[in-house]
Amino acid sequence: xxxxxxxxxxxxxxxxxxxxxxxxxxxxxxxxxxxxxxxxxxxxxxxxxxxxxxxxxxxxxxxxxxxxxxxxxxxxxxxxxxxxxxxxxxxxxxxxxxxxxxxxxxxxxxxxxxxxxxxxxxxxxxxxxxxxxxxxxxxxxxxxxxxxxxxxxxxxxxxxxxxxxxxxxxxxxxxxxxxxxxxxxxxxxxxxxxxxxxxxxxxxxxxxxxxxxxxxxxxxxxxxxxxxxxxxxxxxxxxxxxxxxxxxxxxxxxxxxxxxxxxxxxxxxxxxxxxxxxxxxxxxxxxxxxxxxxxxxxxxxxxxxxxxxxxxxxxxxxxxxxxxxxxxxxxxxxxxx
Numbered sequence: 479x480x481x482x483x484x485x486x487x488x489x490x491x492x493x494x495x496x497x498x499x500x501x502x503x504x505x506x507x508x509x510x511x512x513x514x515x516x517x518x519x520x521x522x523x524x525x526x527x528x529x530x531x532x533x534x535x536x537x538x539x540x541x542x543x544x545x546x547x548x549x550x551x552x553x554x555x556x557x558x559x560x561x562x563x564x565x566x567x568x569x570x571x572x573x574x575x576x577x578x579x580x581x582x583x584x585x586x587x588x589x590x591x592x593x594x595x596x597x598x599x600x601x602x603x604x605x606x607x608x609x610x611x612x613x614x615x616x617x618x619x620x621x622x623x624x625x626x627x628x629x630x631x632x633x634x635x636x637x638x639x640x641x642x643x644x645x646x647x648x649x650x651x652x653x654x655x656x657x658x659x660x661x662x663x664x665x666x667x668x669x670x671x672x673x674x675x676x677x678x679x680x681x682x683x684x685x686x687x688x689x690x691x692x693x694x695x696x697x698x699x700x701x702x703x704x705x706x707x708x709x710x711x712x713x714x715x716x717x718x719x720x721x722x723x724x725x726x727x728x729x730x731x732x733x734x735x736x737x738x739x740x741x742x743x744x745x746x747x748x749x750x751x752x753x754x755x756x757x758x759x760x761x762x763x764x765x766x767x768x769x770x771x772x773x774x775x776x777x778x779x780x781x782x783x784x785x786x787x788x789x790x791x792x793x794x795x796x797x798x799x800x801x802x803x804x805x806x807x808x809x810x811x812x813x814x815x
Contacts, residue, residue, distance in 0.1 A: 484779050485813030488523035491803065492560050492672075492703055492790040495527060495537035495544060499736045499794075506537040507547065509796045514548045516800050518555040520807050525552075526560030526590060526788065535725055535736045542575040549583040558588025560668065560703070560788065561650040565593055569619050570637060573626035577640025590648040590668060591620060593656065617659055620647070647694075648701070657681035664692025668701035671762040672790050673726075678702070678762075682782060702784040704762040706791055708805040709798070712766045718802075719765045720744045722792025726756055739794050772809045 493513060495506045514525045527544050530536040538544050541559050549557045562572055572589070580587045593616040625632035629642045649660035649667050652674030660667035667685045671678045682700050689698040705722070709715040717740050724738040727748055741747065748756070762778070764771045779787075789806060793799035 484776055485810045488786040489810050490524040490786060490788045491517050491522055492526050492528065492788050496737045497535050497537050499738050503537045510548060511551050512796065513800060514552055514555065518552045524556035524558060524588060526558050528560045529563045533734050535734060542579060546579055549586060556586050556588055559590045561590030561592040563594055564591045564619050565616060569623040570626060573623055573637035573640040576645050577637050577643055580643045580645050581639040587645060588648060589645050590650050592650040651681060653677050654681050654684050657685040658688060661685045661688035662690060664690050664695050666695065666699040666701060668703060670703050672703045672705040673759060675762050678782065699785045701786040701788055702782060703788040703790060704764060706771065706789050706802060706806055707765045707793060708768065708771055708802045710767060712770055715765050715767065718793050718798060721794040723756060725792055727752060737792060737794055768805050768809055
C-alpha cells in the first residue's frame with residue numbers, strides 16, 4: 479500500500495441536492511449546478527450524487543437524470559452516482575441509463591453502486607417487487623450490470639446504449655459486506671465514513687488484504703467519504719454545522735425535514751443521549767477553521783491512507799457551502815506544495 483499523503487490524492491465532492499428549509503427542489507438543483515461548476519473550475523476530481531427516496535431534504539431521487547443535468551452544465555469534471563441503490567432497479571435499466579449518459583458525456587460518467595434502499599422500509603417496498611430477494615441477489619446483479627457494458631452483453635441481451643462502453647463501476651458500503659465483495663470482484667471501493675464510522679478500519683483492511691486483481695484494477699483503490707464544515711473561525715463553523723446535526727437528528731427521530739437553518743444553541747433541542755449518539759456517528763465530520771481541520775485531516779489520512787477523499791457538506795447557505803469547499807481545496811493545495 480502506498481503512503482497516501484495529504485494533497486497528493488484526488489479530492490472529490492458528494493452532493494445530496496439538499497432541499498433547504500424555505501426553498502424547494504428547483505432551488506436545490508440550481509445550487510447543485512452552481513456547486514459543480516465551482517468544483518470543476520477549482521480542480522476537484524469528481525462530483526457524485528446519491529440516490530435517496532422520500533426524504534424531504536434530499537432531491538437526488540432520480541439520480542441518473544440529475545447526473546445528466548449536472549454533466550450538461552460542465553465540461554471535464556467526472557460526474558457519477560454515490561451511489562445508485564442497485565436492488566431498487568433492474569440492472570438492464572441502469573445499464574441503459576448510464577450507457578446513455580456515457581454516450582452523451584464520454585469519459586466522464588461513474589457508476590457507484592450500493593445495496594441499501596436509500597429510504598424507509600415502506601418506500602422501499604414501493605420501489606421493489608421483493609425486497610429480500612433483490613438485496614440477496616446484489617452480487618449477481620453487479621455481475622449482470624457489468625456484463626451489459628461488455629461487448630458480449632448478458633446472455634444474448636444487450637443494453638443499447640451501453641454495450642461495449644465499459645462504464646466504470648464502484649462498490650459503495652457502510653459495512654464490511656461491500657468491502658469483501660469489491661475485493662472479490664477487483665473493483666474500486668468507497669466507504670461511507672461520513673455517517674457509518676464504526677467499520678471503517680475493518681472494511682478498508684478487508685478490502686486491501688482480500689483484493690483480487692481484475693481487468694479493471696491491478697491493485698485496490700479505496701475511497702473514503704467524510705464530511706466537512708469549514709469557515710473563518712471555529713465558532714462560525716460550529717454554528718453552521720448545526721444544520722446538518724439537526725437534519726440528522728430529525729431523521730433519527732423518524733421526522734425527516736428539509737435542511738434546517740443553523741441555530742445558536744442546539745443543546746436546547748437534543749437530549750444529552752441524542753447528542754452523544756449523533757456526534758459519535760458523525761465523528762468523521764471535520765468542523766472548524768483551516769488550521770483545525772487541516773490538523774485533524776492529516777491524522778485521519780495517516781491512519782487510513784485512502785486513495786481518494788470524497789467530502790460531503792450539510793451547510794444551509796449555498797455560498798457558505800461553496801466557501802467550505804474553497805477552504806478545503808486551499809488546505810489540499812497548501813499540503814501539496
